[in-house]
Amino acid sequence: MSHQEAADLIQGIRSNPAKRKEAIYSLTRDIELKDKIIRYVKNHGGSETESLTIYNDMIVTFIKIVHTRKEFTLDRPLHAYLMGIAKNIWYNELRKRSKFKTSDLEKTIEQRDDTISAVDLLIKGDRESVLNKVLGEMKVKCKEVLMYWSGGYKMKEIAHLLSYKSEGVARKKKSECMKELLAYLADKPYIKKQLSKV
Amino acid sequence: MIDYYEHIESYLEGTLDPTLKAQMDIAISQNSELKQAVADYPIAKMITESLIENEVRSVLAQENLKPPVRRGKYGPWIITITLISALAVSYYQWNRHTRQTKLYATVMENYSPPINKGSRGDNSTGLKLDEAIKAFDIRDFQTSKELFKSIKPKTDSIYWYLGHIALINGDIYEAKHHSKKISDANLRADISQYVDQVLGRTK
Numbered sequence: 001m002s003h004q005e006a007a008d009l010i011q012g013i014r015s016n017p018a019k020r021k022e023a024i025y026s027l028t029r030d031i032e033l034k035d036k037i038i039r040y041v042k043n044h045g046g047s048e049t050e051s052l053t054i055y056n057d058m059i060v061t062f063i064k065i066v067h068t069r070k071e072f073t074l075d076r077p078l079h080a081y082l083m084g085i086a087k088n089i090w091y092n093e094l095r096k097r098s099k100f101k102t103s104d105l106e107k108t109i110e111q112r113d114d115t116i117s118a119v120d121l122l123i124k125g126d127r128e129s130v131l132n133k134v135l136g137e138m139k140v141k142c143k144e145v146l147m148y149w150s151g152g153y154k155m156k157e158i159a160h161l162l163s164y165k166s167e168g169v170a171r172k173k174k175s176e177c178m179k180e181l182l183a184y185l186a187d188k189p190y191i192k193k194q195l196s197k198v
Numbered sequence: 199m200i201d202y203y204e205h206i207e208s209y210l211e212g213t214l215d216p217t218l219k220a221q222m223d224i225a226i227s228q229n230s231e232l233k234q235a236v237a238d239y240p241i242a243k244m245i246t247e248s249l250i251e252n253e254v255r256s257v258l259a260q261e262n263l264k265p266p267v268r269r270g271k272y273g274p275w276i277i278t279i280t281l282i283s284a285l286a287v288s289y290y291q292w293n294r295h296t297r298q299t300k301l302y303a304t305v306m307e308n309y310s311p312p313i314n315k316g317s318r319g320d321n322s323t324g325l326k327l328d329e330a331i332k333a334f335d336i337r338d339f340q341t342s343k344e345l346f347k348s349i350k351p352k353t354d355s356i357y358w359y360l361g362h363i364a365l366i367n368g369d370i371y372e373a374k375h376h377s378k379k380i381s382d383a384n385l386r387a388d389i390s391q392y393v394d395q396v397l398g399r400t401k
Binding site: 017020021024025028056059060063064067068121122123131132134135143146147149150151175178179181182185186192195196 | 201203204231234235238239241242243244245246247248249250251252253254255257258261
């Protein structure tokens with residue numbers, strides 16, 4: 001992928017859900033990159049299924065980085081950057097496991113890329129079903145506005161992206177949605193309990 | 199009136215203006231809902247931060263990631279062997295055809311289709327047979343073949359003519375096919391002697 005294509009991809013991720021979808025599709029269909037990551041994970045103690053999970057997580061992480069960090073620019077070719085993310089995710093995965101082989105972790109430590117800052121993946125493990133339940137009950141408009149707000153977008157940008165009349169309308173919408181979410185949590189202590197537990 | 203909900207994040211981060219913070223502390227102590235909202239805010243924020251991830255994972259689920267198509271360990275070898283086999287078969291067929299053509303030319307060098315004085319008929323089939331034989335005699339083999347083919351049932355004589363026409367056209371396999379239909383051994387030999395010479399040596 002050329003530098004310009006990578007820049008377009010990043011721009012697409014930041015713009016709107018349709019463009020973001022296109023960007024995700026182009027990443028999922030990158031056979032060369034997928035092969036590289038599968039090979040890497042397999043050579044470091046992982047299975048085919050695990051390597052595909054890492055590939056998915058790499059895409060999620062990359063989109064989150066681009067979405068939440070306005071100042072983000074690629075400091076190397078896209079494949080190298082994505083490979084760095086995948087290596088870091090696999091390193092963290094190995095570290096979490098109790099049954100991992102020490103040699104696999106040692107090999108992975110050597111290749112961990114410290115220049116790529118971490119982003120927490122939230123929809124994983126025990127938290128996944130609870131979060132999916134909460135998000136499933138959220139209104140679409142609220143999802144949109146809160147997603148951009150939590151991504152650090154300014155109210156002016158959110159108004160533009162979601163076609164609100166003004167910055168003030170966007171702010172009001174965000175405020176209402178956040179209050180609804182807080183009221184929802186106040187009403188369902190078991191959800192809070194499950195989310196704070198994990 | 200101050201909307202304290204708008205300031206929860208700054209309040210929790212400790213970046214709120216001291217005057218506003220003091221006011222908020224009082225509001226929290228008097229308003230249990232606000233107090234609860236402040237307590238739940240970090241979880242609510244975490245939920246909002248998972249929204250982008252939720253969107254991406256939904257798209258990925260739709261895309262239904264599958265392992266890339268792999269040719270397998272022996273894939274390149276299988277392709278190479280298949281290619282070589284196909285080339286070998288093509289060469290064999292081409293070589294056989296060339297040799298057969300040369301042999302045919304040699305065998306048939308002095309061949310001249312006979313002018314037969316075969317049977318003539320007096321009904322509609324007989325008339326067609328007459329025309330077919332006449333066409334054969336004047337060397338209009340294409341017309342003759344078409345006429346012979348249209349006559350049913352076919353006699354030894356008709357297969358004999360068709361066999362000769364096939365020999366003339368260089369179609370040794372068709373000649374062989376017609377010769378096999380001839381029950382009279384002498385008539386059959388007229389065709390098969392050429393067929394056997396061409397095919398017999400090249401089998």
